[in-house]
Amino acid sequence: MALQHYQTQYETIPAAISQAASDMLKDLKSAADATMQASAGAAKADLAEAVANAAQKVAVNTSRKQMWKWAAGCIAVAFLSFGLFGTFVYSKTYTAGVNSGYGLGYNEAKDEKAAAAWANTPQGRLAYRFAQTGSLDSLVKCDRPGWTEKKGVCFPYQASDGNIYGWNIR
Structure with a gap:
């Protein structure tokens, strides 16, 4: 009887161990699923942040390149404009100077002719x-x-x- 009592208790222990192991596995699986979902969410957030940072860096680099292209174009147009304006002013002032010098020379030559003509009088x-x-x-x-x-x-x-x-x- 005493042995039978122990035998009855020992027969229920494997079922209890099996039930406890099964419950433990279910709890472990639930915890693992929750951890995996949390890790997947964190990985998605990290990935989204990394993609956003990379996109912002690409956008900044692209905008800088465009800015330098525009700046170089504006500087080139400014130099070209100043050069053309300088050439225009030079040609106008050169022509005005030549015309003024020609007029002064003509007047002086006319005066010289008059002086030479007077010198030939009595x-x-x-x-x-x-x-x-x-x-x-x-x-x-x-x-x-x-x-x-x-x-x-x-x-x-x-x-x-x-x-x-x-x-x-x-």
């Missing part, structure tokens, strides 16, 4: 001879003895030696 030849004697400077400066300048006019007077001086014109 008065011009007489003035030339007067200048060759060196008296033309004295006439202009009124610095000969016996001559004085008053209010811009050159007047003769009797010098201290009693003579009145003048110029030799022949």
